[in-house]
Each structure stands twice: as structure tokens, then as C-alpha cells.
Amino acid sequence: MNLRRIFNNRYYSAGILGLCAAVALGSYLLASDGVFRIGYPLDDAWIHQTYARNLGETGSWAFIPGQISAGSTAPGWTLLLAIGYWVNLNAYFWTYLLGWAVLWLLSLTATYGFRMLLPQHADLGILAGLLVIFEWHLTWAAGSGMETLLSGLIALAVLLWMISLSDQSAHGINHLGWQWLGLGLLVGLSVWVRPDGITLLGVVGLTLIMTNVDLITKLRSGLILGAGFLLAAIPYLLFNLVLAGEIFPNTFYAKQAEYAILRSFPLWDRFFNLIRQPLTGVGIVLLPGLFWFGTETLRKRKWAQAFSTLWILGYLILYAIRLPVTYQHGRYIMPVIPAFCLFGLVGMVLLVELLTEQNFGRIIKNAWIIITAVILLAFWILGLRAYAMDVAVIESEMVDIAQWVEKNTEGESLVAAHDIGALGYYADRNLLDLAGLVSPEVIPFIRDETALRNHIDKEGANYLVTFPGWYPNLVQSAGLIYQTNGAFSPMMGGENMSVYDWMPP
Incomplete structure (x- = not known):
């Protein structure tokens, strides 16, 4: 044939x-x-x-x-x-x-x-x-x-x-x-x-x-x-x-x-x-x-x-x-x-x-x-x-952070985060979604860091998880407690994801 x-x-x-x-x-x-x-x-x-x-x-x-x-x-x-x-x-x-x-x-x-x-x-x-x-x-x-x-x-x-x-x-x-x-x-x-x-x-x-x-x-x-x-x-x-x-x-x-x-x-x-x-x-x-x-x-x-x-x-x-x-x-x-x-x-x-x-x-x-x-x-x-490389970034940043949060934070804690996918899967924690996917109340002020800070305080979040450059003002109100050491995100011009201890006024 x-x-x-x-x-x-x-x-x-x-x-x-x-x-x-x-x-x-x-x-x-x-x-x-x-x-x-x-x-x-x-x-x-x-x-x-x-x-x-x-x-x-x-x-x-x-x-x-x-x-x-x-x-x-x-x-x-x-x-x-x-x-x-x-x-x-x-x-x-x-x-x-x-x-x-x-x-x-x-x-x-x-x-x-x-x-x-x-x-x-x-x-x-x-x-x-x-x-x-x-x-x-x-x-x-x-x-x-x-x-x-x-x-x-x-x-x-x-x-x-x-x-x-x-x-x-x-x-x-x-x-x-x-x-x-x-x-x-x-x-x-x-x-x-x-x-x-x-x-x-x-x-x-x-x-x-x-x-x-x-x-x-x-x-x-x-x-x-x-x-x-x-x-x-x-x-x-x-x-x-x-x-x-x-x-x-x-x-x-x-x-x-x-x-x-x-x-x-x-x-x-x-x-x-x-x-x-x-x-x-x-x-x-x-x-x-x-x-x-x-x-x-x-x-x-x-x-x-x-x-x-x-x-x-x-x-x-x-x-x-x-x-x-x-x-x-x-x-x-x-x-x-x-x-x-x-x-x-x-x-x-x-x-x-x-x-x-x-x-x-x-x-x-x-x-x-x-x-x-x-x-x-x-x-x-x-x-x-x-x-x-895309997979490597997600695994070495988002998944790494999620697994750290699961192992090192209290079970009843509230975590404010922008990327919640891996966090939701690996970390059994309450989440405040700064991207509005499962917390739609933030959508009207999704890019307003002052309003987001007030909302995070109001909800009583204990931790903030983000790339530092995404919320430069928010991270100033928090104390860094963990940062990934992933090589792939910096290699592609990005930064390492971080966990902050949220300190309300």
C-alpha cells in the first residue's frame, strides 16, 4: 500500500x-x-x-x-x-x-x-x-x-x-x-x-x-x-x-x-x-x-x-x-x-x-x-x-510557596494572595483572592493597593503571598518570612515569590 x-x-x-x-x-x-x-x-x-x-x-x-x-x-x-x-x-x-x-x-x-x-x-x-x-x-x-x-x-x-x-x-x-x-x-x-x-x-x-x-x-x-x-x-x-x-x-x-x-x-x-x-x-x-x-x-x-x-x-x-x-x-x-x-x-x-x-x-x-x-x-x-521553562517557573515558585504555606502556617490562618491556584490545591488554608476569582468583592478596587490594604485588614488576613513587584506598596506593610530560591523566574526576568507576615495597623 x-x-x-x-x-x-x-x-x-x-x-x-x-x-x-x-x-x-x-x-x-x-x-x-x-x-x-x-x-x-x-x-x-x-x-x-x-x-x-x-x-x-x-x-x-x-x-x-x-x-x-x-x-x-x-x-x-x-x-x-x-x-x-x-x-x-x-x-x-x-x-x-x-x-x-x-x-x-x-x-x-x-x-x-x-x-x-x-x-x-x-x-x-x-x-x-x-x-x-x-x-x-x-x-x-x-x-x-x-x-x-x-x-x-x-x-x-x-x-x-x-x-x-x-x-x-x-x-x-x-x-x-x-x-x-x-x-x-x-x-x-x-x-x-x-x-x-x-x-x-x-x-x-x-x-x-x-x-x-x-x-x-x-x-x-x-x-x-x-x-x-x-x-x-x-x-x-x-x-x-x-x-x-x-x-x-x-x-x-x-x-x-x-x-x-x-x-x-x-x-x-x-x-x-x-x-x-x-x-x-x-x-x-x-x-x-x-x-x-x-x-x-x-x-x-x-x-x-x-x-x-x-x-x-x-x-x-x-x-x-x-x-x-x-x-x-x-x-x-x-x-x-x-x-x-x-x-x-x-x-x-x-x-x-x-x-x-x-x-x-x-x-x-x-x-x-x-x-x-x-x-x-x-x-x-x-x-x-x-x-x-513555563512549567519550571510555576513549580519552583507557586507550587513551592503553596507547599511551604501548608507546612509552616497555622491551619486556621487566612492567606491573602494573587495567584491562588497551587495554594488552593496544596495548602488547606482560607484564602483571600486579590485577583477576584473566588473573592469577587475585590473586583471594584482590584488595582488600588490602598483599598486592597484596607480590605486585607478588614478581613483579618495573617499572611500575604505575592511576587514583591506586583504589590510594591502592600509588601511595605508586611514582614518577609519566606522567599523561594527558584532559579527559573529570575532567569526569565522575573523575581522570586514571597510570603509576608501581615501586620495590620
Whole structure:
């Protein structure tokens, strides 16, 4: 059996992609263990683990046992993690297994999408799957312990399903009610993974409006779509309303308040800072393809495909307006990268086909293939080191501090802290969350150190845990009693996390 037949066989290609996903993620995990030890590359992953553990072991939705709260941005992801605790699996094993499964499913979805969009090149579909596996942001996300990759998978699935429905309608197939219902349900489920999944409802609705069917069919399909969405989304809104008194989780409001100062910069500056993130890597060579895909589908009035491209742009603009943060390699906008990669790859294949008809076309084609492969692999290797260093910082700072607090502070003490993930997991202490995730009362004055000091005093905190530079005024009111000696944070231009004995006036 030759390679083309192997790649075109869905079972062989699925097996190859599953193996490649395991190699990609496993390499990142081995790198982190080699640099320091296994862990997660951001403290927020420990927030999910803490909620999941408490849910699995006590049946309560709480970060601090006995205190119900809405500090998980992604309750759907937390529920998946909780399964591991229910069946007594090792937490690392289950989390990484989920990461591998999502990465594999994402590669299968991208492969299917490529074959659907370019049926004449179906044998090349596996390349789309390999592309999303080895795009370094996505491998990083698979090992992050976060919901990011699952959000990207659902978004890509919604867009491809929408394109398929639009194509079926264009060919006169109008009995699609159950599919619109399913699509609405999937969009509704997306908000359980990330609140910004609701943006998918706009692009699906816009596509339905432009679908080439009669008005009655549009209205009927729209009602079915809306019913499916509400069926999944209303429980989510009620869930947050009961827990926090708001329809979205505390994190939705806390992050925007904490980084409000960034919105003072010009919008164009914020947007270009964000778009740099998916372009750092293979995205830069896929950008012409994405542009070509978007403009050609718009010119040919293939609305579903054109609007899918515009969704990527709109998502970036939305974050530029509301939360223009780029830390952790731009993880908030990583959900657009799978769609960016697929549509960019499809566009580049079409563009290269066009160029091969011109002089030097074959040279251009071969050069693009080589450049794409080299950049993809080079940045995947760079991402491997970035992941390992990110994990090392979290483990040598946040986890180290949390374990020290557990061993060296009184059980009934109240600890005020900004990063509460590892603290919640390792230290059985009452926590005052200065980031507002489980202490939403601080959100109105989240960046006001004077107000924070007064609140810490009012609550009677015994300790303050922070990086000194984050709250320079607060630490002046406290006595240093412990500081990590981690080498990785200073190596990356940061500082060591510290524990202070809080001394109220």
C-alpha cells in the first residue's frame, strides 16, 4: 500500500495522527521533566484541579471546601477533570490524557475539514491534522491543563458544521432541522468551556441569514438553532447566577478589571499585539493563505466560509477591545489558531495552485512547502523549551510557596494572595483572592493597593503571598518570612515569590 492510499484511509490516518499527537505532547512533558519536573505551565491550571478535586471528592462546586464559588471560567472542562478524581486516577495522567485526546480529535477535525473544503486534494488532508498537532501553541495548550484547546476544537467543529449545512442548503437539501438543532446545542455547549464561545452564535446566525433558502425555511431553521443554543446555554447562565449572582463567572469580570489600564492604549496597537501571537510560528507563512481564502470565498459568495474567516478577525478585535493581554503566549486567543491553520492551509494550496500556472510557479510551490515545514518544526522545538521553562517557573515558585504555606502556617490562618491556584490545591488554608476569582468583592478596587490594604485588614488576613513587584506598596506593610530560591523566574526576568507576615495597623 503506497503512502497516498495510507493517508487517504481514514483508519490509518487516524492512527498516524493519534501517534503523532502522543509524540508531540509526550515530548513537551519529557522536556519539562528534564528541565525541572512535570507540572503545568500556568497557575490557573491548579484552579481547575482544585475545583475538580473538591467536586470529585465532596460533590461540591467549591475552591475552598465549604465555600461555593464561581471561580472556574470553564465549568465544562472542570467537569471533565473531575471524572479522574471520581475514579481515582492520577491527576496528572488523566489531565494529560485529556490533552492528548483533544489534540488528536482536533487533528481529525482539521483533516476532515481539509477534505471537505478541497475534495480534489483529499489525500493531503492528513497534512492539516499534522499541522495543528505540531503548531507549537496547540501542543503547549494540550499540556497546559487548561480548557484552551477544547475551546479551539469546538470552535473549529462549529465552523465546519456550519459550512457543511450551508453547502447542503445551496444544493437544495432543506430538511436539515435536526442538524441546526445540533449546531445550536454545540454552540451552547461551547460557553461551558469558555464564555467567548458565544461569539460563534453570531457567525452561525449571520450565515443562516445569507443562506440561499426561502424566508420560511430560514425562520424555521433559526428558531431550531436558537432552541438548541438555549437548551445548552440557559443552564450555564443559571449555574453562574446561582453561584455568583451574575450570568458569567467571576473570572469574566475580574480579568477585565485587572487589566483595564491596557484599554488606554490605541485599539490598533492592542490589535497588532494580539495578532502577533498566532503569527509567531507557522502562522506567518499561512497568513497569505488565510487572506486568499477569505477574499476568494467572499468574492464567490460562499458566505459560510467567508464568515468563518471573519470570525477569526472578529475574535481578535473583541479581545483587543475588552481584554488585550498577551501573556502565556496569548492563550486567550489560542482558540482561533486551529481555524487559522486550516483555512490558511486551504488558502495556500489554492494560491500555490494558481501560482504554479505562472513562470517559476513550481519553484515557488517547493519553496513554500520547505519554508512551512522548517518553520513549523523550528517553532515546535522552541515551544518545547518555552513549555518546559513555563512549567519550571510555576513549580519552583507557586507550587513551592503553596507547599511551604501548608507546612509552616497555622491551619486556621487566612492567606491573602494573587495567584491562588497551587495554594488552593496544596495548602488547606482560607484564602483571600486579590485577583477576584473566588473573592469577587475585590473586583471594584482590584488595582488600588490602598483599598486592597484596607480590605486585607478588614478581613483579618495573617499572611500575604505575592511576587514583591506586583504589590510594591502592600509588601511595605508586611514582614518577609519566606522567599523561594527558584532559579527559573529570575532567569526569565522575573523575581522570586514571597510570603509576608501581615501586620495590620
